Amino acid sequence: MSTNTDLSLSPYDEGQGSKFIRKAKEKPFVPIGMAGFTAIVAYGLYKLKSRGNTKMSIRLIHMRVAAQGFVVGGMTLGMGYFMYQEFWDKLKP
Structure with missing residues (x-):
């Protein structure tokens, strides 16, 4: 019998909102890039007229x-940012 009480969700049990939030915390520049892209396209469409x-x-x-x-x-x-975290941040004592 296993007494492991770690309740981790598999990727299939995770909802879209919680998956997006988890991914945004792991890689914060992806939502920033998506928001910037959307803002530029919206501004361009507004100025198109x-x-x-x-x-x-x-x-x-x-x-x-x-x-x-x-x-x-x-x-x-x-x-x-992630290269800094991977290489130079680990070198600090």
Whole structure:
């Protein structure tokens, strides 16, 4: 008989909300990147109606580049943060 009282949930027993919160705590830059991407797209769509003489394709390209830049920047910061935790933070006595 096992007397293990550790009640850990399997990934299949976990709800979507709790899974998102757990993943956000493990890797905090992912939700920041998603929020930035959403904010840039929302701002671009809002400004789309007052585009003036600019072609729509140019506005969409600029919006896409800005959103991709935000996501790549978030990924880079996250990678640097986790590299710091993995290597240099462990070297401290």
